[in-house]
Structure formats: structure tokens, C-alpha cells
Amino acid sequence: MAPTTRPGSPRPDTSDTGSPRHDARSASPAEPRRVQIFQVSTLYGAATVAAALDAGLFGAPGEARRLLLVSNNAEIPETAVRLETMTGYERIATRFDEVLDWNETIRPHHPGTWSPRPEEAPLWQRVLRTAWDLAAAPVELVVESIQVNPARALATVFAESPVHVYADGLMSYGPTRDELSHSIACRLRRVLHLDLVPGLVPLLLTEYGVGAELVPDDAFRAVLREIAAASEDSAENAALTAAVATAPTALLLGQYLAALGILTAEEEEDLHVRMVRGAARAGHRSIVFKPHPTAPASQTAALHEEADRAGVTLTVLDGPLLAETFYARCRPRLVVGCFSTAMITAAVYFGVPIARVGTGTVLARLTPYENSNRVPLTIVDHLVTDLESGTEPTVPDGAPASLAPLLRAVGYCMRPATHPGLRPEAVRYVAGHPGEPHFPSERLAELALPLPART
Structure with missing residues (x-):
């Protein structure tokens, strides 16, 4: 697979060899320029990586050739929203020298299940070095969820490369999902994470002696502002502008828990209806619902019916937008969810009060016990006000001692x-x-x- 050039960059010179020629900044053949491969599957994760880059956590620009490796890990990637279509993606991509598509690279295999057999790894490294024009350059990997593919597959292929792990959500505060082989564990360098619960230290990968490093708040806020600014020129701007025009004071977040097998479709629909009912009872007359990108359109019909009964205006914002884009464009007075990381982001980075609905029910339903969703559920259940309790929602003040x-x-x-x-x-x-x-x-x-x- 040939590399994709950075948006707005000139086409690579292929006149002599048929492959991209290194530019004048490249190191000599005797000292090949270091390559950093950043694997991402979500825009939130890409924003985390961008903030880390902007904060200098991976060195100064130009010190290494930076490749953004995009993967679509949805069960049926062809029907899911592609990261490249998300509003703000183009601005994130400009930080990298090239963009690569992991799904295309390993087609017809699925990125969530495929990993090379150990004996095949050297051959696959030769294939990828040729396809991505890496030559003999030393490679650093920056991945999400090292315990599963595609991160695990990359670490297997590039068996000598140091590995940095970034965490784009609340799961980093829990234990590593699966045991790692010694060949991977010994190459882990650090866990980069957002300070989503100030005062709380991640447990992820600590059994391997891996330390955690914070991505600065200011850097992440700047990236979120950049993504929000991109929405003003996007195809989705009309929908977002229309939603903002209703003067909403509450945003409700859908997670599509039926897809995870945690709730049935009917139970999840009822969960969202309870969000509408609770927001209306709390006095919010204009509400926006942000469904999960993979949720079926039919799921919102019951919400409109409940909104009509409650006498409130409901706007569904179903474009390829981060919820954080809405926070920046229209500061709501309340964000409601079950256990979405976007709830915590609203509180920590935008100072918006948050409330939960159905968290206890989902927590009790979750199986097996070691399901990694248990950690964000536990955090939200402990920190966030229950919307249906009648208690005034607040902005959590860091991690309590408990x-x-x-x-x-x-x-x-x-x-x-x-x-x-x-x-x-x-x-x-x-x-x-x-x-x-x-x-x-x-x-x-x-x-x-x-x-x-x-x-």
C-alpha cells in the first residue's frame, strides 16, 4: 500500500524509483531518519495524540518522520463512520508527514482480529517497510489499547521497536485487559493520558513497571478549539448551527450499549427516554441528543415522542462530530450520559455540570466481571450525580479520597x-x-x- 500524502502537501517525487523520494531533511543512508507511527481509530484518540505532539512529548517537529496510521475497528467497518470524514480530522492530519490506512494494508483481514503468527512477523515487517517506504529506519510505535489488535499486531510486526501507549478514555484507570507477552511488555515506555480525573493515577500497565505521563490540559483544550473551528467550514455546520439556534441548555449522550450486548435495543431506548424526561424535569426546555455514530436512526423516534409529552424542544445532532465540538460552540448548562468519557470531558475541560442516568443498572448487568467497561462505570457512578435523584448536577472537583x-x-x-x-x-x-x-x-x-x- 502506498502512503497517502499529508493534506495540502506536494505530491512525492517518484520519477526515478516509483516510490517516494526522501526530501532534503532526511538523514543520510548511513543514519536513517527515525520514524514514529501513531495508530488511531477515533477522533478523540487522534486529538489526544495531537495534543501530545503539540506539547513536545514526542520531540520537536522534524526530528522524526511522523506517520498517522488510521484503523477502523468497527465490527463492519464498511458501514461505520470513517475517521477521515469526522469534522476536524483534516486539521489533526496536518501534524503528520503521511497518513496510512491499516484496513487497506491488511485487507481482507479485520483489524480487530488479525495479527501475524510469530514466525510470519519478520516477513510482514519487510512488507510494511517496503509499502510505507521505511527502509532501515528505526521505528517507534505510539498505539492505543496495546492488549488488543491492531496495536498488538503492530508491536508483533515491529518486534524491536519501543512502544508508547496513549489512553483516550477512563479505562486507563483500570487494570490491563489481557496479559502481554514478555517480548512486548519489555518494550513499553510510558502511558500517556489525559487528566480526566485530577488526582487519580492510571493502573493500566503498572504491573510491567510502566509509568504514566500527563498530556497537558492546555494542549488538549487547544486541539479541541481547533476541531470546533473546523466545524464552521464543514458540511455539518448547518446541522450544528441549527442545533445551536434552538438555544439548548442540555446535551444528552447516546452510547449504543446494545452493540456491546450490555442492554437490549429496547432497554437502551428506554435509557435515552429517561435522559429526556430527567432533563425536562430539571427545567431544560431545549435539549440536544447526540447519538452514537453506529446507532440506528429509528432509536430517536421514542425520544421525540417523550419530548413532545414533556413540552420540550429536542434536536438530534447525528453528524460526524465530536460532542466536544458542541461544547465549544454552545456551552450547555448540563451534559447527561451513562458512562461516556465525553461527560467527563465536558466537566474537566469546559466546566459544564454533568449527570448520569442508568449507570447503576448497567454496572449490575455487566459481565464478565473483568469487562473493562467496569472501570468507567465505577468512576461515573462514584463521581457523577444521578439525574433521577433530584440532586443538582455539579462539576466534579477531582478525585475524592474515596x-x-x-x-x-x-x-x-x-x-x-x-x-x-x-x-x-x-x-x-x-x-x-x-x-x-x-x-x-x-x-x-x-x-x-x-x-x-x-x-
């Missing part, structure tokens, strides 16, 4: 073999919080942890 012990106990119960050193803390926490819903009796019994007293 959150870290809870998450460490949950982390142990999720991955006890990975974090045996957390057992004493988990024992103390569970004993001191009998009957807490985060710790089902079945799981406590499996791990020989204190069970709540019978009444």
Missing part, C-alpha cells in the same frame, strides 16, 4: 492474578464496605474476600 481505594479494590477483583499486591487493600476495602454493589457476592466468594453479613 475513589482510589475503590478503584484499586475493583482492579484487584477484575485481575487478581495480575495485581496480587492489591489483595490486602481489597480485603480492607470490601470488609469496610459490606454490601457495596461494586462487589457481587459471587465474585467475593470466588476470590475468598469478606462476604457481607447475612441479615
